Amino acid sequence: MSIQARRRRERAEREKLIITAARELAEAEGWEAVTTRRLADRIEYSQPVLYSHFKGKDAIMTAVALEGFAELVGELRAARTGAPDAAGALAGVAAAYGAFADRHPALYDAMFRRDLDLAFAAEDSPAALKAGFEELAEAVRPHAGGDDLGLLTETFWAALHGLVTLERGGRLPREARERRLALLLGRFVRDGAG
């Protein structure tokens, strides 16, 4: 019994090790540098070990992305609950979202830019994913007026995502981030809400 328990524990630890190594490598040199060989090297196991934990490279990226969702939720919540009013909450959440993308570009890529088969907005969506959306929705709620909250949240999220990704690819100069966010908020914030 206990022996199997230890084995399970060790396996779980190694799985965590793989995820962490992948994330660090991606953050340091980009996802194209995360090869199964380099990853195996880094965790000091042979390549096939990776495949005993994950179905393939994509599954590893998905695991990293899930870690990211959990972290993002925390930061969004802190930004929202720490704000004095509804306008500040939306602004804070938007800024936190942008800051997260800046601080963890590779993580953000895995979460939102790559085509992974993560179920969004579905029954079997990972909990952290639903929680992240809920966090955004709570910040948007006071500004929804008569509009559908879910759809409005999606729209607001899309705007944030668009800003972040266009900046990442050099499509938009990064300097004006704050001013663009201000414009966006100006169009979404309902004065005297909440």
Add this chain to the structure above:
Amino acid sequence: MSIQARRRRERAEREKLIITAARELAEAEGWEAVTTRRLADRIEYSQPVLYSHFKGKDAIMTAVALEGFAELVGELRAARTGAPDAAGALAGVAAAYGAFADRHPALYDAMFRRDLDLAFAAEDSPAALKAGFEELAEAVRPHAGGDDLGLLTETFWAALHGLVTLERGGRLPREARERRLALLLGRFVRDGAG
């Protein structure tokens, strides 16, 4: 003289052939299916010929993207100038942008999703790229009020881009596209403008 002219012409034709083949293949099976071998096969030349035209695979993708910008400009312009008023123009441009992304997903990827070294918003930006932004800006202008037109256009563009890309990756259900666009427009359109 004339011989060299013919050679130049033939080279240009083959270059166009490469771009078209890459685009078709990408649109049919996605960019990951566009390998130098398959591309060479398709144009009925050997692999190294590709490298006499383009620096590498990325350069081919960039060439495809440039084609896309020219087409997008045309569709945005048609949508804008065909609208009866300022609100209709913005709505039309937004719908045209979404429709373009739907109709040419691989093309859209090359233009906006991949990290290619295209100079956006710079001195040496390709003309079609500047023209595309201008087209958007003209549609946004009547709704800018006192806000900076360039920044507001960037923000609106980012929102469109966000919607389109999140839908592509399955992050947002596609059915509600129109309703999300309506919400976005509701926040950007200034009544009684232009």
Add this chain to the structure above:
DNA sequence: CCAAATTTTCTAGCACTGCTAGTAGTGAGA
């Protein structure tokens, strides 16, 4: 019209990728 020079295109190969079949090694239970 033919040989030399030049340009163009090809074959073959490099170092790498994700992934897997089959083998060697390790520890548990009888």
Add this chain to the structure above:
DNA sequence: TCTCACTACTAGCAGTGCTAGAAAATTTGG
């Protein structure tokens, strides 16, 4: 101690982008 099951390994496959050097084709000069 012996057998068995499981784990992790080595080696290899088919594919990738890209390139060096040989072969073929074409233009030029005699």
